[in-house]
Amino acid sequence: MCGICGFTGKLPDSKDVLTRMMDRIKHRGPDSAGQYITEKAAWGFRRLSIIDLDHGSQPMFNEDNSIVIVFNGEIYNYQTLREALIAKGHVFRNNSDTEVLVHGYEEYGTDLPKHCRGMFAFMIYDTKKDIAFGARDYFGVKPFYYSVIDGNLVFGSEIKSILEYPGYEKQVNTEALEEYLTFQYSVLPETFFKGIFKLAPAHSILFKDGKVTIERYWEPDFDIDENVDFDTLVDKIDAQMNESVQAHMISDVEVGSLLSSGIDSSYIATVSKADKTFTVGFDYDKFNEISYAKDLSEKIGTKNFSKLISEEEYWSVLPEIQYYMDEPLADASCVALYFVDKTAAEHVKVVLSGEGADEFFGGYxxxxxxxxxxxxxxxxxxxxxxxxxxxxxxxxxxxxxxxxxxxxxxxxxxxxxxxxxxxxxxxxxxxxxxxxxxxxxxxxxxxxxxxxxxxxxxxxxxxxxxNFWLIGDILLKGDKMSMRHSLECRVPFLDKEVYALAKTIPTKYKLAGGTTKYALRKAAERHIPEATAMKKKLGFPVPITLWLREDKYYNQVREAFTGPSAQLFFNTGELVKMLDAHKKGKLDNSKKIWVVYMFLMWYDVYFVREEVSYE
Incomplete structure (x- = not known):
């Protein structure tokens, strides 16, 4: 797991620019750094060492140095790919999954992503063809941003790297703002920063002769089997999840597991046999899952580390979270992820998490x-x-x-x-x-x-x-909050082999007897207590509704809603009216209030303050 950035072309101060771009994402890879700078390209890399600790540094090259890559993520079938490439005559220098991508590009060209199983965002520079080629993984676990500035392609794992490139002038994309007010996350290909774009999942990018070409290399579909026997299906789900979890355990460092009170993380924590699990909760009974997690951890023989989040801690980290998120995100559970990842990072470098189960198996x-x-x-x-x-x-x-x-x-x-x-x-x-x-x-x-x-x-x-919620909300916060703490977060549900099975499940086995994810729950029941396997989905409960009715936080938000930044974008009288209706208990406007408030906080971090750093 790492951070990548770079640009094509040459600047008078290419090294200084690239260094600044890399420094902005040091949190993604504090272990080491590497650069590749020529007249045609400047590629930068920050490393979090997970696999082949001694030889996995990047940028990485082929035998004659004509192919160079920077890569963020993990390729879970890299050992199989490596054997196939060796059989075809490729010579390897190390045991990293990165080198598999280098030789994979030599062998398969721009079809390389189709051969990969994992989470990835990479950029290759082919010196012989003078092209830059990159790709993002199947479901969008790893982020990839890009822009074309003065005829050069500029890219990075995070937008904040691109902001360091000279010639880019920050400007708010107001169209993105309006769509965000409905979706609560950035939903357009163009980000909140005008001229900076997201590469969509399962897409590749090719830059040649000053032109960007975007292509989709894979697309999810459904092949529903209405005649499948239920017990056979449950057998297949359990076998496939066990296989996926084991594939996601490949590491040269210890792997832990995030754990809430729900089925998804409980299933993964149990099957993985992780020695350590990590949980957070709020200091309110109905918003605290710690006791559930500790009970399960005791039953499965793992050590649970927990953190009780105070309301003061919650509110104090909001600006920092919006900084690391790059774009405004109004999901109140971001803070919970921030603290659980922070807790985990004190003990391990890699954790497993349960994202994707709801979308694949019908959990909402x-x-x-x-x-x-x-x-x-x-x-x-x-x-x-x-x-x-x-x-x-x-x-x-x-x-x-x-x-x-x-x-x-x-x-x-x-x-x-x-x-x-x-x-x-x-x-x-x-x-x-x-x-x-x-x-x-x-x-x-x-x-x-x-x-x-x-x-x-x-x-x-x-x-x-x-295609929307999973990418724009769930995976965005999952990546940005874990990497803020230099923690690799792996998601065994979001695996192309798991999806190959999930896409066949008929709705009658996803929803049954008023229960969501029914077939998955029955598979999980073989490993975890029935009460946990059948527990109703809660999401991650956060007491925002209650807090916004307290004078302290009402006044804090009201100040933002009537301030100069709000006056640039909003009819502030309407904002105050919405806030007051919530304060008086007439309506629960908490989620709408939070959407506006998080945008204003993001705007303050990136456009009002002159210098912001949380490194």
């Missing part, structure tokens, strides 16, 4: 919605639309049943954009001071719905979450 509670709406949706579509409009107009916000009538009036393609939906188009237009060219959210998801139009609504929702 909202996936039941198509079933609960079946009766209502038997009414004619026109009648339902009328009922929905009447409910929106006549029933006050927060009234029980209002959302059901409004959502049920719409097809899934119009009502579901992912696990978070904060401001409606009407609401975001009302609070924003200036118009933007932002699209209605369903127009962003529509091309993805078009690809799965033949599937049932629950599977469609899974597909949307895989």
């Amino acid at each position: 509670n909202i996936y039941h919605e198509p079933i609960s709406l079946q009766g209502y949706q038997k009414l004619p579509a026109g009648l339902r639309r009328l009922i929905g409009r009447l409910a929106e107009t006549l029933l006050p916000e927060g009234v029980r049943g209002r959302s059901f009538l409004m959502r049920g009036a719409l097809p899934v393609e119009k009502r579901f954009i992912g696990n978070a939906k904060r401001f409606s188009v009407k609401e975001r237009k009302r609070i924003l001071k200036n118009a933007t060219p932002a699209k209605a959210p369903w127009k962003l998801t529509r091309p993805y719905y078009d690809k799965v139009r033949h599937l049932d609504d629950t599977t469609k929702m899974q597909y949307i979450d895989m």
Whole structure:
């Protein structure tokens, strides 16, 4: 696990620029650093040593130094690939997975990513062809950002590296802001920084003669087997998860496991037989999972390390979190990840985590919605639309049943954009001071719905979450918070072999008897207590709703909502009205408030303060 950055072309001070870019991501790789600088390219690398501790330094080359690579991630099938490449005549200098990519590129060219199993973001410079070629892993576990500045390609594991490149002028992308108000994360290919882009998962990038070419090398699909025997399916899930966990344990350093009270992390912690597990909770009974984690740890014979987060600690790290996130993210559980990763990093360099299980195996509670709406949706579509409009107009916000009538009036393609939906188009237009060219959210998801139009609504929702929520929220915070603490976080559920099985599971085995992830739970039940395997999904509960009704935090947020930064982007009177309604208990506006507040905090860190560093 490392940090990569670099640029094509040559600057008068290439070494100094590259060094500054690398210094901004030192947290991703504090163990060592390396540079490759020529007239044509400057590649930088920060290393967190995990595999082949003595010989895995980068940049790394082929035999004649004509191919150079910087690579962030882990290739879990590198040993198999290495054997195949040796059989084809390739000569290796070390035992790292990085060198497998070098020779893999020599052998397979731009088809290299199709042969890899793992989490990765890499950039190769081919001196003979004078091209730069890179790729991002199948599901987007590792980040990859890029920009073209003065005709040169500039790239990095984090945006903050690119900000160090001369010629780039920081400017807020207001279109990204408007979409963020609905999704709670940055959803567009262009980031919150104008001119800086995200490479999408399962995509490659080729830079030649000043032009960028982006191609998709793999795409998730579904091949549902309605006739599969349930017990056989559970056998396959358990066998595949055991295999994936063991593949993700490959390391020359100790591997621990994050652990909450839920099935996903519990399953992985148990199967991995990790010696150490890590848990956090808040100093509120209903927001504290530590006792669950400690009980399970005792049962499976691992040592649990826990951290109780105070509200003062929570609020104090928010600016730092927005700095490391690069773009604003309004997921309140980021802080929990920050502290659990910090706790883990005090003991290990690598942890396993349970991200991806909900998207692959049908774990979110909202996936039941198509079933609960079946009766209502038997009414004619026109009648339902009328009922929905009447409910929106006549029933006050927060009234029980209002959302059901409004959502049920719409097809899934119009009502579901992912696990978070904060401001409606009407609401975001009302609070924003200036118009933007932002699209209605369903127009962003529509091309993805078009690809799965033949599937049932629950599977469609899974597909949307895989392409939006998982990438923009879950994996973003997972990478940025772990790497903030120089900790490698591996995700055994997000494995292409696991997905090859998950894509065949029929909805009747994902949702059964009011239970989500039913088949996965039955597989996990072979290893963990039934009560844990069948525990209802909670997410990571954070007492934001309560805090925002306390004078201390209400006043803190109100100051931001009426300050000069807020006045640049928002109609501040509307923000205060929303905040006051929450304070008085009229509505629970906590999630909407948090979306705006996190943007303002991010803006303060990157555009108001002159110098920010948490290294």
